Amino acid sequence: xxxxxxLTRKVQEVRAKGDGLASWNVKDVQVMASWFKCPGDSKLPTxxxxxxxxxxxxxxxxxxxxxxxxxxxxxxxx
Numbered sequence: 001x002x003x004x005x006x007l008t009r010k011v012q013e014v015r016a017k018g019d020g021l022a023s024w025n026v027k028d029v030q031v032m033a034s035w036f037k038c039p040g041d042s043k044l045p046t047x048x049x050x051x052x053x054x055x056x057x058x059x060x061x062x063x064x065x066x067x068x069x070x071x072x073x074x075x076x077x078x
Contacts, residue, residue, distance in 0.1 A: 007031070007034060007035065010031045011031060011032065011035045014028045014031050014032055021052060021055075026047070026048045026051065029048065029051045029052055029055055030044060030046075030051055032055055032059070033051055033054050033055040033058065036055070036058040036059050036060075036061045037058060037061075038058070038061055041054075041058060042054070
């Protein structure tokens with residue numbers, strides 16, 4: 001659960017920068033792409049241009065509460 005809180009904090013920090021992609025560095029784009037990543041999406045790229053392309057494709061995904069199970073979804077147990 002700490003990882004989710006950490007990602008939420010990072011997303012808030014990136015959004016606080018304003019200006020969107022214009023003011024984001026590679027790490028910021030990676031944080032935002034991670035935020036909108038859904039199961040089944042391709043692996044996140046590591047360089048800026050492909051990361052921006054991935055973010056543009058996925059940024060319209062619904063922001064979900066990653067800590068809440070969907071109806072019929074089972075918890076992942078390690």
